[in-house]
Amino acid sequence: xxxxxxxxxxxxxxxxxxxxxxxxxxxxxxxxxxxxxxxxxxxxxxxxxxxxxxxxxxxxxxxxxxxxxxxxxxxxxxxxxxxxxxxxxxxxxxxxxxxxxxxxxxxxxxxxxxxxxxxxxxxxxxxxxxxxxxxxxxxxxxxxxxxxxxxxxxxxxxxxxxxxxxxxxxxxxxxxxxxxxxxxxxxxxxxxxxxxxxxxxxxxxxxxxxxxxxxxxxxxxxxxxxxxxxxxxxxxxxxxxxxxxxxxxxxxxxxxxx
Amino acid sequence: xxxxxxxxxxxxxxxxxxxxxxxxxxxxxxxxxxxxxxxxxxxxxxxxxxxxxxxxxxxxxxxxxxxxxxxxxxxxxxxxxxxxxxxxxxxxxxxxxxxxxxxxxxxxxxxxxxxxxxxxxxxxxxxxxxxxxxxxxxxxxxxxxxxxxxxxxxxxxxxxxxxxxxxxxxxxxxxxxxxxxxxxxxxxxxxxxxxxxxxxxxxxxxxxxxxxxxxxxxxxxxxxxxxxxxxxxxxxxxxxxxxxxxxxxxxxxxxxxxxxxxxxxxxxxxxxxxxxxxxxxxxxxxxxxxxxxxxxxxxxxxxxxxxxxxxxxxxxxxxxxxxxxxxxxxxxxxxxxxxxxxxxxxxxxxxxxxxxxxxxxxxxxxxxxxxxxxxxxxxxx
Numbered sequence: 001x002x003x004x005x006x007x008x009x010x011x012x013x014x015x016x017x018x019x020x021x022x023x024x025x026x027x028x029x030x031x032x033x034x035x036x037x038x039x040x041x042x043x044x045x046x047x048x049x050x051x052x053x054x055x056x057x058x059x060x061x062x063x064x065x066x067x068x069x070x071x072x073x074x075x076x077x078x079x080x081x082x083x084x085x086x087x088x089x090x091x092x093x094x095x096x097x098x099x100x101x102x103x104x105x106x107x108x109x110x111x112x113x114x115x116x117x118x119x120x121x122x123x124x125x126x127x128x129x130x131x132x133x134x135x136x137x138x139x140x141x142x143x144x145x146x147x148x149x150x151x152x153x154x155x156x157x158x159x160x161x162x163x164x165x166x167x168x169x170x171x172x173x174x175x176x177x178x179x180x181x182x183x184x185x186x187x188x189x190x191x192x193x194x195x196x197x198x199x200x201x202x203x204x205x206x207x208x209x210x211x212x213x214x215x216x217x218x219x220x221x222x223x224x225x226x227x228x229x230x231x232x233x234x235x236x237x238x239x240x241x242x243x244x245x246x247x248x249x250x251x252x253x254x255x256x257x258x
Numbered sequence: 259x260x261x262x263x264x265x266x267x268x269x270x271x272x273x274x275x276x277x278x279x280x281x282x283x284x285x286x287x288x289x290x291x292x293x294x295x296x297x298x299x300x301x302x303x304x305x306x307x308x309x310x311x312x313x314x315x316x317x318x319x320x321x322x323x324x325x326x327x328x329x330x331x332x333x334x335x336x337x338x339x340x341x342x343x344x345x346x347x348x349x350x351x352x353x354x355x356x357x358x359x360x361x362x363x364x365x366x367x368x369x370x371x372x373x374x375x376x377x378x379x380x381x382x383x384x385x386x387x388x389x390x391x392x393x394x395x396x397x398x399x400x401x402x403x404x405x406x407x408x409x410x411x412x413x414x415x416x417x418x419x420x421x422x423x424x425x426x427x428x429x430x431x432x433x434x435x436x437x438x439x440x441x442x443x444x445x446x447x448x449x450x451x452x453x454x455x456x457x458x459x460x461x462x463x464x465x466x467x468x469x470x471x472x473x474x475x476x477x478x479x480x481x482x483x484x485x486x487x488x489x490x491x492x493x494x495x496x497x498x499x500x501x502x503x504x505x506x507x508x509x510x511x512x513x514x515x516x517x518x519x520x521x522x523x524x525x526x527x528x529x530x531x532x533x534x535x536x537x538x539x540x541x542x543x544x545x546x547x548x549x550x551x552x553x554x555x556x557x558x559x560x561x562x563x564x565x566x567x568x569x570x571x572x573x574x575x576x577x578x579x580x581x582x583x584x585x586x587x588x589x590x591x592x593x594x595x596x597x598x599x600x601x602x603x604x605x606x607x608x609x610x611x612x613x614x615x616x617x618x619x620x621x622x623x624x625x626x627x628x629x630x631x632x633x634x635x636x637x638x639x
């Protein structure tokens with residue numbers, strides 16, 4: 001015991017925005033996530049694909065604190081252990097999430113939806129005031145333009161079309177001003193025109209945010225043109241550009257179906 | 259800005275104006291007109307209306323948690339009764355040596371039970387400011403503790419409703435016991451005066467009525483300012499998509515706890531105003547059925563509208579009085595149950611919700627939609 005052992009962390013760990021290492025979780029004996037390791041760099045946009053039951057949504061649940069892993073580490077910005085935090089605390093750190101099914105506040109206006117999401121003090125007492133500051137209003141206006149809903153600001157969110165709700169939810173993510181956005185099937189149920197517009201929107205967002213997109217739609221992934229991770233049975237099967245990944249024998253077998 | 263928004267609330271302004279008018283007119287017609295005059299409001303009728311108004315405060319309090327935050331409390335009667343007991347204890351201490359047994363300190367039921375001294379938890383209740391504090395503190399504290407455990411454990415929906423029923427039932431059983439020191443089965447009664455005024459006199463009754471009307475107005479303004487604030491929007495959001503709220507970084511539990519505690523305090527004040535006008539408080543106020551009735555008043559009036567539940571409470575209780583004093587008395591519960599079923603099926607937004615939808619449709623489109631749109635009906639949420 002003479003030598004001093006300094007834990008040598010791999011370089012990609014310390015520079016990673018998000019780092020999952022050897023994460024496993026089981027539900028009633030079913031291994032939803034099996035020794036999953038994944039790392040996302042700051043500013044990166046990553047697409048995650050995989051057949052149903054590959055563990056994509058469970059992975060999102062683990063990152064956002066909804067599900068606690070049985071084993072493994074989930075580190076944010078190299079140091080913060082996400083497995084010890086609840087949803088609200090993780091949201092505070094700067095991780096925003098868009099659900100697969102659009103989840104907006106249907107009985108409130110589009111503008112109020114963004115207002116609620118806007119980065120601000122989240123305690124009860126600080127929110128017992130009326131009205132809105134000029135600074136906040138300006139941010140809301142900017143986001144409404146970005147998500148193509150400026151004209152619909154006074155409509156109830158419940159009255160929007162499916163595609164518009166998806167955009168509104170993405171807008172709510174932007175309003176949180178997160179460091180990392182998790183976007184679950186943003187193009188699900190959209191028309192072709194909306195899908196193309198959504199890809200454009202995500203690319204705009206990726207300019208100054210890190211983004212993880214889970215998606216089934218291959219055309220959409222191709223439009224994004226980013227690195228792809230293929231999940232299968234709760235672990236990473238392949239990783240790389242879409243062309244390389246989709247040429248992989250194992251990927252073709254599990255994902256494209258045999 | 260604040261005044262502008264308040265003035266934009268036409269429905270609320272009408273409601274407040276009616277309450278202000280009632281607070282002046284009803285006592286005036288009672289005190290200033292001779293008995294037998296066509297305009298005279300008899301004292302019993304005034305106290306009856308006062309009772310309805312305390313129920314209206316209770317329904318408004320329930321609307322704050324149910325209509326705006328989706329917490330279906332089936333135990334709000336408990337907070338009402340606790341506030342009532344705090345007031346009842348003050349009124350008992352005011353009797354002094356005028357009780358049947360003439361004991362200057364101990365209420366009659368304690369003398370009857372052969373108690374030698376006042377239990378510690380009765381201390382201070384002879385002093386009105388302390389009793390008034392307890393009227394809000396006791397229901398508030400119990401709601402806080404209950405909510406702290408329930409919301410943190412993420413108990414929601416039907417399960418939460420069931421444990422609120424259990425809460426009020428547990429209190430019912432506890433208050434029935436003679437050794438609890440709250441008068442057991444008979445409760446607290448035979449009150450003499452309040453703040454030095456004879457509780458039976460017309461002038462005191464008139465004062466209590468006016469105070470109740472003004473308290474309802476104040477409760478409305480408080481509830482309204484909460485639901486119009488950003489925190490109020492968070493509450494609506496919790497009702498409609500709780501997990502979304504959490505992922506936005508709000509601690510939904512704290513918001514629920516805040517509104518649940520505030521609502522319990524309002525219910526406590528309603529109970530405190532109820533007791534001197536009725537002249538008795540006993541454990542039956544904790545009966546689970548009472549709390550369920552409050553839900554019916556709220557649903558009939560229109561949940562998520564604040565004004566609606568107050569109106570619902572007054573209308574349903576007026577109907578109850580009319581029914582149960584006539585030949586139809588045995589059928590009242592059928593009528594009440596039927597009313598609930600009919601409202602749920604045909605007027606899911608209640609009287610006020612349906613009326614305001616109708617008015618909104620008639621008004622030209624383009625006006626900013628009301629942010630407190632009544633929710634889709636979901637009895638469990």
